[in-house]
Ligand SMILES: Nc1nc2c(ncn2[C@@H]2O[C@H](COP(=O)(O)OP(=O)(O)OP(=O)(O)O)[C@@H](O)[C@H]2O)c(=O)[nH]1
């Protein structure tokens with residue numbers, strides 16, 4: 001069994017690529033499964049993968065490293081139930097040190113033997129911005145995590161190349177090659193099937209890692225501070241109205257506007273709108289406004305559920321108040337906040353840290 005571990009910063013495109021790759025494999029008759037991961041409990045990504053009829057399990061309430069037993073249990077569970085050829089495992093976007101805390105323990109504790117490959121995703125615009133020496137978006141220790149994620153990568157997927165023009169792309173490539181030229185780099189547009197096929201071909205073609213990985217030299221205090229600088233807000237909202245769908249879109253737009261007006265840096269705002277059988281994922285990332293589809297057939301249902309996963313550089317209480325505040329103002333509709341959790345991730349305490 002092959003395990004394709006997919007890391008990289010919040011909003012860099014991991015889930016988008018995994019979903020397309022999984023669909024590609026399923027089309028070609030392969031058995032695949034996905035494991036998602038989040039610090040919170042209600043995950044947009046899990047529901048998104050599920051809505052495409054892809055087998056998925058989730059590790060919640062902590063990173064793969066801190067919840068290693070849950071990860072292992074899901075891998076073993078899939079092995080017994082589906083016997084997949086490939087498992088994609090997406091780690092939390094603010095997580096790093098995957099070699100020592102996830103890959104090495106998986107290799108050392110394996111029973112049946114599996115190959116592991118790590119792909120680390122990066123949004124080309126954000127990476128280019130950092131490589132120009134601009135460090136003003138996030139706290140220094142968030143930048144530290146970003147750098148450590150790329151440092152431990154064998155394979156870097158420089159993603160979203162479609163968002164740059166030719167000149168910007170050439171310029172970004174020069175900076176990236178200068179810094180990371182010694183690593184394998186794939187420039188990708190994950191919205192294109194052709195690029196996804198190239199990525200999975202690369203993953204399939206080379207033998208995966210079955211030897212332990214060099215341990216990253218990392219300061220866990222800085223890592224912990226970087227994680228804690230980002231607030232996590234998960235909220236599930238029920239909207240009952242003739243125009244329930246329009247109201248959900250309005251909440252997304254107002255939430256984004258309120259956060260950006262206050263200059264709070266966004267890691268990722270993920271939304272899942274569920275109405276009847278239909279589910280739509282909408283995202284806003286560090287450098288992109290919400291990707292609300294232009295042509296959407298508005299669902300006829302009066303009841304819509306909106307799931308919000310927000311990762312923003314601010315105190316969790318402030319993030320929570322922004323969302324609750326704007327919901328309270330929308331007096332025309334019946335809007336109920338069903339479940340809500342807001343927190344800063346705690347100090348990362350990996351179950352294993354196997355050094356080489
Ligand atoms: N234009 C463009 N958009 C992309 C590409 N890949 C992903 N996106 C968009 O980027 C946003 C974030 O994508 P996700 O796949 O959810 O990112 P992620 O890395 O899984 O984020 P986290 O789960 O928060 O860590 C979504 O709006 C995607 O549609 C790409 O290659 N090009």
Ligand SMILES: [Mg+2]
Pocket residue numbers: 014015016045090
């Ligand atoms: Mg994701």
